[in-house]
Every structure is written in structure tokens, then in C-alpha cells.
Amino acid sequence: MGENIAALIGALPLVGEGVWITIQLTIGGALLALLIAIGLGLLARFENIVLRGIARAVIEFFRGTSLVVQLFWFFFVMPQIGVELPAMFVGILALGLNYGAYGAEVVRGSINSVPSGQWEATTALSMGSAQRMWRVIFPQAWALMIPSLTNLLIQLLKGTAIVSFITLADLTYATDKLRNSTDTFFAYGVSLIIYFVIAYALTLIMNALEVHAKHKLGRGESLREALSFRAPRSAGGKAGVS
Amino acid sequence: MTGLQWDWTMVWEALPELLLGFVKVTLLVTIVGSAIAAVLGLVIAIARRSAPKPIAAVLTFIVNFIRMTPIVVQLLFAYYLLLELDPVTIGVIIFGIHYSTYMAEVYRAGIDAVPAGQWEATTALSMSPTRTWVAVVIPQALRSTIPALGNYVISMFKDTPFLIAITVTEMVRAALVFGGNHFTYIEAITTAGIIFLIASYPTSLLIGRLEKRLAFSN
Numbered sequence: 001m002g003e004n005i006a007a008l009i010g011a012l013p014l015v016g017e018g019v020w021i022t023i024q025l026t027i028g029g030a031l032l033a034l035l036i037a038i039g040l041g042l043l044a045r046f047e048n049i050v051l052r053g054i055a056r057a058v059i060e061f062f063r064g065t066s067l068v069v070q071l072f073w074f075f076f077v078m079p080q081i082g083v084e085l086p087a088m089f090v091g092i093l094a095l096g097l098n099y100g101a102y103g104a105e106v107v108r109g110s111i112n113s114v115p116s117g118q119w120e121a122t123t124a125l126s127m128g129s130a131q132r133m134w135r136v137i138f139p140q141a142w143a144l145m146i147p148s149l150t151n152l153l154i155q156l157l158k159g160t161a162i163v164s165f166i167t168l169a170d171l172t173y174a175t176d177k178l179r180n181s182t183d184t185f186f187a188y189g190v191s192l193i194i195y196f197v198i199a200y201a202l203t204l205i206m207n208a209l210e211v212h213a214k215h216k217l218g219r220g221e222s223l224r225e226a227l228s229f230r231a232p233r234s235a236g237g238k239a240g241v242s
Numbered sequence: 243m244t245g246l247q248w249d250w251t252m253v254w255e256a257l258p259e260l261l262l263g264f265v266k267v268t269l270l271v272t273i274v275g276s277a278i279a280a281v282l283g284l285v286i287a288i289a290r291r292s293a294p295k296p297i298a299a300v301l302t303f304i305v306n307f308i309r310m311t312p313i314v315v316q317l318l319f320a321y322y323l324l325l326e327l328d329p330v331t332i333g334v335i336i337f338g339i340h341y342s343t344y345m346a347e348v349y350r351a352g353i354d355a356v357p358a359g360q361w362e363a364t365t366a367l368s369m370s371p372t373r374t375w376v377a378v379v380i381p382q383a384l385r386s387t388i389p390a391l392g393n394y395v396i397s398m399f400k401d402t403p404f405l406i407a408i409t410v411t412e413m414v415r416a417a418l419v420f421g422g423n424h425f426t427y428i429e430a431i432t433t434a435g436i437i438f439l440i441a442s443y444p445t446s447l448l449i450g451r452l453e454k455r456l457a458f459s460n
Contacts, residue, residue, distance in 0.1 A: 064443045065435040068403030068414055073435060076418070076427035080247070154310055161312035162404060172315055179322065188319035192311045199310035 007181035008190060011174070018174030019194060025091050025160040025170065026198070030153055032096025033103050037149075040100065041107025042133070055104070062101035067159050070094045075166040091163045099156045103149060110145035111137060143213040150206040154199050161195075171195065252429035259416045260434055267412035271333050272399045278338025279398070280391060283345030287353060288375060290346070305343045313340045314407045321408040329408045341398050348390040352383035389453035396442050396449070413437065 008015070043055035062070065071094040078085055085093070114137050122132035164173040175191035208227075214220040286305060290298050308316070313336065320332045356379050364374040403414040411419070417434040421427035 060443055061439065064400075064439040064446075066400040066403050066414070066438050068406065069431060069435040069438060072414065072418065072427075073431050076421060077431055080426060080428055158310075158312035158314075161314035162407070165406065172312070172318070175315065176318070184319070184322040188315065188322070191315055192307070192319070195311045195315065196307055203310075 001186075004182040004186040008178065008186075011178045011181065014169075014177055015171070015174045015190075015194075018169055018171040019198075021088075021163075021168055022157075022160050022171040022195075023198065024088065025095060025163060025168070026153075026157045026202075028088075028092035029095030029099065029156050029160070032092055033098075033100040033152070033156065034149075036096060036100025037103025037107050040104035041111065044104060044108045045111060059101045059104050062097050063105075067094060067098045068162055070098055071162060071166060087163070087166050087168050090166055091160070091168055095156055095159055098159070099152050102152055102155075106145050106148040106152070107141070110141040110148075113144060114140045139213070140217060143210065143217055143219075146206060146210040146213060150203060150210075153202055153206065157195070157199055157202065247426075247428065249426070249429060252424060252426060253433050255424075256417065256420045256430040256433060259420055260413050260430065260437060263411055263413040263416035264437060267330060267333075267405065267410055268399065268402045271330065271337055271402050271405065271412070272395065274334045275337035275341065276391075276395045276398055278334065279341035279345050279394070282338060282342035284349050284380075286342060286346035287349035290350065291353065292371065305346060308340060308343045313337070313401060314404050316340060317404060317408050329405070329410045332408060333402075333405045333410055337398055337401070341394055344394050345391055348387050348394070349383065351390075352385075352387035353379060355386055356382045386456060389449050389456060392449040392452070393446070396446055399442060400438065 040055050040059055043051055044059065046052045046055070071090065074085065074090045074094055075087065078090075118136055118140065119132075122136050127136070160170060161172045163170050164176070171191060171194060175187050178190070179187040208223055211220060211226045212223045215222045220226075286301065290301055290305075293301065316339075317333065317336050320336050321329060324332060360378055360382065361374070364378050369378070402412050405412050406415045406418075409415075413434050414431075417430035418427070420430040424430075
């Protein structure tokens with residue numbers, strides 16, 4: 001065990017770089033995925049059949065073909081048709097497109113489940129369609145979609161583990177190198193724990209986002225209240241049974 | 243070299259190898275893996291409900307740990323630990339275990355949706371726990387879970403290329419090998435993607451329809 005720890009400390013710079021690549025891919029991929037999800041999700045609700053058809057085709061295409069196929073397609077095929085892309089860009093692009101397509105369905109579903117009275121109210125107030133979406137409908141849909149987006153974010157993080165096949169030295173790659181100087185069980189144990197910690201941190205951040213989104217809608221406490229150490233409050237706003 | 247250079251003869255040449263990888267590994271791992279996941283998931287869901295609290299808490303932690311770590315790393319881990327096992331077998335086991343943690347959540351939701359009155363009735367009839375589960379709860383819980391389980395079977399199917407990590411020659415690896423040998427990746431990788439699309443899209447449509455039908459009849 002002592003040897004393992006020593007080897008781990010020796011390999012720490014490598015592992016650190018691997019973690020950094022994994023985090024860059026996760027954040028880059030997630031931001032691209034969110035943009036694509038909102039864009040396609042809104043487009044898939046259009047009445048115009050051409051726009052809606054395009055959105056549906058793109059969503060089904062990127063959901064239906066595997067992430068690995070997309071990653072390899074961008075990495076191996078694009079250079080052959082004359083487009084050379086850096087590996088990090090390819091990784092973020094494939095992750096963003098794949099999970100963006102999944103996210104689009106989440107966005108569409110959440111917008112559809114905003115109560116119809118809210119839509120009617122925006123008509124009664126004669127709001128424009130853009131104003132209606134960004135000031136009334138989307139903030140409510142956003143609170144609804146965060147739990148599903150959290151699941152997708154964790155999936156995306158786990159999806160990054162494949163990028164060592166397109167020459168990126170991510171955490172999985174660093175684990176494989178660490179395995180040369182420690183035993184397998186130790187190297188992979190460390191790696192799995194690091195992935196778990198990243199995933200857990202992402203979940204906490206997303207939970208905080210959810211609390212914040214609900215507070216802005218007037219449902220539930222503010223983030224600062226939720227994070228402070230004190231007795232939980234009952235629904236009536238008074239202190240619980242004392 | 244610029245522009246798309248698509249060569250149909252390459253597609254026909256690659257197709258047998260791709261389909262072989264598809265049938266021999268992709269389908270096999272998906273079918274056997276989902277069978278394992280469906281059974282193990284139900285066991286986990288029941289255990290989390292009926293086991294004593296500390297055991298249930300440990301189980302919950304293990305389930306979350308498996309859910310939140312990459313299947314690629316789990317595959318590699320099992321591969322290096324069990325070098326004497328055939329990689330396809332390892333693939334089936336890891337896919338089964340990984341997806342059982344997701345299916346357990348589906349079952350949990352299904353079990354929670356069984357009305358409390360049904361549980362109370364089994365107590366009133368002094369049924370044994372086994373009989374309660376087998377005769378009353380599981381049949382009612384299963385009905386609403388089938389579409390969601392189907393969705394996980396499809397995602398398992400689309401995850402099978404991760405088996406590349408442990409050198410299993412499934413469809414995508416066959417496409418890569420073919421591409422390397424013929425100095426052209428366009429046809430083989432694109433065809434592999436299209437096969438995935440052809441196989442997964444109709445299935446997800448079918449599940450969507452099933453979901454609607456079950457929702458109406460409830």
C-alpha cells in the first residue's frame with residue numbers, strides 16, 4: 001500500500017493534468033450541449049413544419065447514432081474530407097451534439113408542461129412571443145428541467161472517458177499510466193473515486209441551481225437560506241416543532 | 243484531398259465485418275446484458291425497500307457510485323482484474339451491473355406508484371412478504387416500468403461501442419480496423435452510424451407508442 005501511495009504522489013502531476021482535461025471536456029461539452037438543447041428544444045415546438053422537421057431530424061440523428069461513432073466520425077473522417085480539427089475541439093463537439101440532442105427533448109418536454117394558464121396570462125397581457133418565452137415560460141420550465149439536465153450532465157462526464165481513443169490524455173488515460181507503477185486495483189480505485197467526486201460536485205452545483213431557480217419563482221427558500229446551518233423551516237414559514 | 247470521396251465498393255466490402263460485429267457482440271451484449279440488468283435491478287429495488295436500514299444505506303451508496311462513474315473505466319477495471327475471463331463476458335457482466343443500477347430506480351418508481359391500499363390489503367390478508375411482492379406488488383409495479391426499462395435497453399445498445407476500451411471487436415471497432423487497413427474511414431464509420439440509427443430509431447418510436455398506450459389504459 002505504501003508503494004502505491006508513493007507511486008500515486010509521483011504520478012500526481014499526470015493525474016492532475018488528466019483531471020483538468022476531463023473537467024475541460026465536461027464543462028465545454030455541457031455548455032455546448034445546453035446551447036444546442038435550448039436551440040433545438042425551442043425549434044422543435046415551432047408550428048412551421050419545415051423548422052420543426054429539421055429540429056426533429058437533427059435530434060433523432062444525434063440521439064440515434066452512438067456517441068462513440070460521432071466522436072470517431074469527427075476525428076477520423078473529417079480530416080479525410082479536408083477538415084482537420086484539434087482533438088479537444090472534436091471531444092467537446094461530439095459530447096455537445098450528442099447530449100444536446102438528448103437535452104433538447106428535456107427542454108421541449110419542460111416547456112410543454114408549464115401550465116396552460118401561464119400561457120393564457122401572457123396573451124391576456126398581450127406580451128410578444130419572445131418576451132413571453134424569456135420572462136414567463138422559460139424561467140418556470142428551467143426549474144422543471146434541471147433534475148433531468150443533472151442526469152444528462154453526469155452521463156456527459158462519464159462519456160468523456162472515451163476520449164483517450166482520440167489521443168486526449170484525460171483521467172482515464174492517466175489511470176492507465178498510473179497502473180504501470182501501482183497495482184490495478186489501486187489505480188482504478190483512485191480513478192473511480194475521482195470521477196465520483198467530480199460527479200458529486202456537479203450534482204451539488206445543479207441542486208443549488210435548482211433551489212435558486214425555484215426561489216426566483218417564489219417557491220422555496222433562497223440559496224443562502226438553504227445552505228445555512230439552521231433548523232429546517234416548515235411550509236408556513238414558522239420554525240418547526242420545538 | 244478535398245471534398246467528400248464516397249466509395250460504395252468500400253461500403254459493401256466493410257458491411258460483412260460490421261454486421262458480424264453487430265450480431266456477435268453488439269446484439270449479444272445488449273440482450274444478455276439487459277436480461278441481467280432487469281433481474282438484478284429488481285433485486286436491488288426490493289432489497290433497498292425491505293433490507294434493514296444500514297444495509298439499505300450501503301446498497302444505496304454502491305448504486306450511486308456505480309451510476310456516477312464511467313462504464314469505460316469500470317470495463318477497464320474488470321478487464322485488468324479478471325484477465326483470464328473473455329472480454330465479451332466481462333462486457334456482458336459490467337453492462338448488466340451498470341444498467342441494473344439505473345433499472346433499480348425505474349422499479350423503485352414503479353413500486354412507489356403501487357397504491358398504499360394494496361400494501362394494507364396484503365397485511366389484512368396476512369400474506370407473507372414473499373407472496374406480497376410476487377402476487378400483489380411486482381405485477382402492478384412492472385406494468386408502468388416496461389417503457390422506461392426499454393429506454394435503458396436502447397441506451398445500453400448505444401453504449402456498446404465503449405467495449406472498444408477492452409479490445410472487443412464490436413461494430414465500431416470493426417469499422418476502425420477496416421478504416422485503418424484501407425486508408426479510408428469515411429465509408430466504414432458512417433455505415434456503422436447508419437446501422438445504429440436504423441436499429442435504434444424504430445425501437446424508440448415503438449417504446450414511445452407503448453408508453454402512451456400504457457398511460458391511457460391506467
